[in-house]
Each structure stands twice: as structure tokens, then as C-alpha cells.
Amino acid sequence: MLDKVGIAKRIAQELQDGWYVNLGIGIPTLVANYIPQGINVEFQSENGLLGMGPFPYDGEEDADLINAGKQTVTLLPGASLFDSATSFAMIRGQHVQLTVLGAMEVAENGDIANWKIPGRMVKGMGGAMDLVASAENIIVAMMHTNKKGESKILSKCTLPLTGVGCVKKVVTNLAVLEIINGTFHLIERAPGVSVEEIQNATEGTLVVEGEIPEMQLD
Amino acid sequence: MNKVVANGDAAIEGIIDGMTLMLGGFGLCGIPENCISSLVKKGTTNLTCISNNAGVDDFGLGLLLQERQIKKMISSYVGENDEFERQMLSGELEVDLIPQGSLAERCRAGGAGIPAFFTPAGYGTEVAEGKEVREFNGKPHILESALTADFAIVKAWKGDRFGNLIFKGTARNFNPVMAMAGKITIAEVEELVEPGELNPNQIHTPGIFVQRIFQGVDYEKRIEQRTTLSKN
Numbered sequence: 001m002l003d004k005v006g007i008a009k010r011i012a013q014e015l016q017d018g019w020y021v022n023l024g025i026g027i028p029t030l031v032a033n034y035i036p037q038g039i040n041v042e043f044q045s046e047n048g049l050l051g052m053g054p055f056p057y058d059g060e061e062d063a064d065l066i067n068a069g070k071q072t073v074t075l076l077p078g079a080s081l082f083d084s085a086t087s088f089a090m091i092r093g094q095h096v097q098l099t100v101l102g103a104m105e106v107a108e109n110g111d112i113a114n115w116k117i118p119g120r121m122v123k124g125m126g127g128a129m130d131l132v133a134s135a136e137n138i139i140v141a142m143m144h145t146n147k148k149g150e151s152k153i154l155s156k157c158t159l160p161l162t163g164v165g166c167v168k169k170v171v172t173n174l175a176v177l178e179i180i181n182g183t184f185h186l187i188e189r190a191p192g193v194s195v196e197e198i199q200n201a202t203e204g205t206l207v208v209e210g211e212i213p214e215m216q217l218d
Numbered sequence: 219m220n221k222v223v224a225n226g227d228a229a230i231e232g233i234i235d236g237m238t239l240m241l242g243g244f245g246l247c248g249i250p251e252n253c254i255s256s257l258v259k260k261g262t263t264n265l266t267c268i269s270n271n272a273g274v275d276d277f278g279l280g281l282l283l284q285e286r287q288i289k290k291m292i293s294s295y296v297g298e299n300d301e302f303e304r305q306m307l308s309g310e311l312e313v314d315l316i317p318q319g320s321l322a323e324r325c326r327a328g329g330a331g332i333p334a335f336f337t338p339a340g341y342g343t344e345v346a347e348g349k350e351v352r353e354f355n356g357k358p359h360i361l362e363s364a365l366t367a368d369f370a371i372v373k374a375w376k377g378d379r380f381g382n383l384i385f386k387g388t389a390r391n392f393n394p395v396m397a398m399a400g401k402i403t404i405a406e407v408e409e410l411v412e413p414g415e416l417n418p419n420q421i422h423t424p425g426i427f428v429q430r431i432f433q434g435v436d437y438e439k440r441i442e443q444r445t446t447l448s449k450n
Contacts, residue, residue: 045388046318046319047244047245047247047388047391048244048388048390048391049388054447055445055446055447056446056447057446057447057448057449058446058447058448058449059446060446061441061444061445061446062387063246063247063439063440063441064247064248064375064386064387064388064389064439065387065388066244066245066247066388066441066442066443067388068244069443070244070245070246070247070298070442070443071443071445072441072443072444072445072446073445081387081388081390082390083322083390083391083392083393083394083395083422084244084270084318084319084321084322084391084392084395085322085323085325085326085394085395087319087322088318088319088322088323091319092319092337092338092339111342116344119307121303122296122303122306122307122313122315123295123296123297123303124293124294124295124296124297124315125294125295125315125317125318125345126294126295126317126318127294127317127318127319128317129317129318129319129320129339129340129343129345130317130318130319130320130337130339133337133338133339133340133341134338134339160343160344161342161343161344162343163341163342163343164341164342164343165342
């Protein structure tokens, strides 16, 4: 089974040279720490920054330089800054090649829910609805089950949706799944996790074809 | 041409109960701290505030929420403010949550004379309820209308007496699009200079969008998530 870092490491393997990438808050942010050797990507932060670098050194933080998670960050050589409308022109106009974001639920038809629990938690969708509606390539980073052990990989989302039919790949603590023609397909198992364990943790329809390889992580 | 006013108190003259305001900023980055303080002092109520976020409990727009000066918030993400969440869940505060890109574009459209536009963001979700849906290139989009405000209040790094503005870092965010969408736009800046001192090639917001400008004081620029690396 993977921890959050493991999920981030596995997603980092999906990065391709030359891509512009938007990372959501939480596990997705960690992906930036595990970019494979020889791969150059630029991180887009939707509050208006392209070419985002690591956190600043102690004492060098700048209140006027944050990421979409409101964390202090730095600029890499070649970075650029822009307003929010331009930022979402990049996103809506499909100039960003990969979006990685978290989710509370994902369904086998590609629906995703991650912004609201009615009556209990309403934080807002931020940029997530724009991102999932427009990105061609979305990877969801999430835990396979909730704290009670109930599956978050569902036949149908129960929470208010963020986007419809948009998710194609999900990386969880247990598995890599792809959504093909309205069903989940098991692509890889996390180290030490059996196909049966993944099936038991998946409420949605899960297709398992042939031998399922174990993820290769450093 | 002289758009300079003395301070925040003078800048917000004419803002009265029930008006709609746009306030620039993303989180606490690039927010008009001086004008928010002046609004708290003045006690204007029943405000509709259009702002990406709602500040934190004791800073930014959170200060107006504490005093119950806001009737309605139009935002995209409000997760950092417990008082906001409490007022929203109890029904004391009206809230319109809209996708961040749609919020930015609705402000831009409002300032640019575009009454509405189609976007894919929010299709098939609560956001789309009651909105026209139309397919373009085989993909469904929803109709979003432009936003304008009685006053837009923005914060810039440098500005001149003509209202030309330059922003710094990610403090730019919503400020330029909101500056375009105010019937009256107030800019508070860290450094107010004479016309000619700013390089015209580097102006982010041309002065035509700004009606009042002043040099702010005592910027706290609070950091919401101080994340750093150790030098060792």
C-alpha cells in the first residue's frame, strides 16, 4: 500500500518532457518533488504563475509570491506572472497538458466530486471546475477508501459534482485505474496489494484483465 | 489629470449600504488592506462583495464579516474562514460560489462590454442550474453573465497620478480584471509616483480603468501559509 508520497511518486512517472502542469492542493503538490531525471516540466499555479519553484529558504519568503494553496513559493528562471483571467485562458484554452487534483469521489463514468459536502462542508470549487471541464489529461490523486473504509471509487458519485465524464486516470494508495468506456480498469497494483484487496475496496465496476503488474517505484 | 485622494477613508467616499463591491486579491495576497480598514471604520452594511476568497477570520474580508457588514459574497473558494462557513451554513450570509475561471472571466467581460459568454466550466453541476446550455464543437457549455460593481477596489505595487498600475508577483491575480469592471475603481498602491516615472511598456492596468488612487500605509501583507526550506 502507498502513502501520500508514494501516490505522488507514481503520478510523477506520468510526466512528459515539455509539459505544462497544474497541480492541485494536497497530494498533487507533492508530485513536484519527484520529477523523473531528464524530464523538464513547468508548473502552472492558477493564481497567476508559470514556472513555479520550490518553497523559499527561511527568511526569504515573499508575501507577494504564493501558489494556489496560499503557500509561499519561488520563481524559477524563465517564470512568468499574469492575472487570473489570463491564467484561466491557459487552462480553458487547453494550453496546460496535465492537471493533477484530489477528489472525495470518482465514478466509473468519469464524474468527479471534490468541493462540497451538503450541510457540512462547503469550501468552494476554486479553480477545480474550470480545470476538469477543460483539461484533456486529468489524473486524480486520492485514497481508495475513506476513514471508515468505504470506497471512494464508485458506480455513481453521491456528492455534488465538480465535473462530468472528465476523469481518465486515478492513482490511489492501492492501485492505478483507468476509466475506459464507462468502467474502471485495473492497470497496476500498489506494492504488496492483491487484486482481491483492490476489488474489495472498489464499489464501481472494475475490469481486471490478465496479470496485473505491481507498480515500480524507486 | 489628478485622481489622487488622501487615503482609504477619502477613497471610499460614496460607498453606501447595499452596494456591490469587487475586491481584488487571492487569499490574503494583493488585497486592498487600507480600504477594507476604512470600510470597517465607516460601518457600511448590506454589502455584496465579489472577491475570490473571503479572507481569514481576523484579516482581509474576514474583518467585514466579523462586523456583519456583508450580506452576500460572490467567491470561488472560502475554505480559510471559519466565521464565513458558520454564517453560510446558518443562512445568515448569502453565498454564490462560482468557478474561479468563470469569476475572473465574468469580471473581465463586465469591464470589456461583453454581456455574457459560454464556458465548459460547471456543466453538469449545481453551477449550471438555470443556465442556458449550448454545444460548441460537440462539447456542452453554459452561459455565464458578466459582473460589474458599483465600486472595484484593487491593490497595486506602484501607480501614478493618472491611475496607471503595476502589480508585483502573484499579488496581481484578480486585481486587473476587477479594475476594469468597477463603475468607480479605487486603486491603493504601495508607491505613488509622478506620471512618466513608470515605464509605459510595463503598465499592467492602464489608468483609464482607475478613477481614484492613493498611497496606502502600514501594509501588513500577512502570509497565510508560510512554507520555507531550511538552509541547512
